[in-house]
Ligand SMILES: [Fe+2]
């Protein structure tokens with residue numbers, strides 16, 4: 001019998017086993033782990049024939065886990081009022097029953113198919129029980145004070161573990177929420193910048209889809225496979241809409257000018273790359289967080305006007321000196337500009353735009369990327385159709 005097995009363990013064995021259980025519970029990362037730790041240690045520590053771990057699930061008790069000489073109620077749910085684990089949780093106290101058939105808090109029908117004759121049950125988190133742990137014996141047995149103390153100790157360790165798990169998951173949720181909020185603020189800034197020079201916001205959405213399609217096409221062709229991991233491609237997708245955020249710093253007289261810019265105006269216009277990088281860096285500093293998203297967004301804002309042959313701006317970087325993100329963005333941005341109508345120009349057809357980009361291979365654009373673009377140009381066309389601008393009045 002379990003009760004005898006208990007007596008065979010020396011005091012040191014028991015206290016080190018209990019220490020081990022407490023340690024494992026303190027490291028549990030989820031309710032499943034808490035259940036598993038209790039399931040694998042509690043019965044032997046208490047010296048019972050069975051244990052159950054019952055979770056409170058609204059107005060029901062859920063027999064979530066058990067370890068017993070023969071099956072109990074694992075997986076079943078009972079109303080709190082009709083079972084003894086419910087009684088323990090509702091009354092926030094330990095219950096000890098030497099003969100279950102002489103106690104009318106016990107639903108005898110549920111017990112008849114089982115071996116159980118005696119039990120002890122303790123709430124997990126006494127001030128606001130979230131669960132209960134039960135110990136069962138197959139013969140009429142009055143649990144010893146040491147056994148009850150052990151049961152209560154395990155229930156209290158489980159309570160600490162529950163609190164930890166709840167805290168950690170709410171911290172994680174809060175952190176993810178904060179990151180999402182930060183990204184949303186930045187995207188809102190980006191679309192404000194966009195609406196100033198282009199009254200349709202779809203350019204941002206299209207460029208993020210182009211960039212992702214082009215990056216995925218590269219990976220399929222074995223290009224930049226080490227650099228373009230799924231995480232990086234996702235970052236490219238998320239940060240592409242920020243490429244022109246620096247335009248918030250460009251005066252309307254230049255941004256909205258229908259005709260050709262003067263050399264001086266064009267120099268001002270070029271500053272949007274560095275202004276964009278600064279805006280994102282400032283946002284990152286103020287928001288007090290540093291995620292790869294902000295780094296990628298800065299790179300794209302700063303380098304999307306660099307050219308492969310070194311004639312671009314702001315730094316005249318050449319070839320592979322230009323970060324891959326900037327090289328990808330250049331194709332996405334130029335394609336969309338060519339096939340879209342702007343105040344100062346008509347739209348080109350898809351075919352003409354493709355020819356124009358291919359002709360710039362090795363001059364404006366990275367030749368490898370231009371080849372990949374050429375092969376998947378239809379996808380660019382589809383994206384442009386799918387997120388078409390509403391016709392302007
Ligand atoms: Fe730009």
Ligand SMILES: [Fe+2]
Nearest residue numbers: 203243244333
């Ligand atoms: Fe753009």
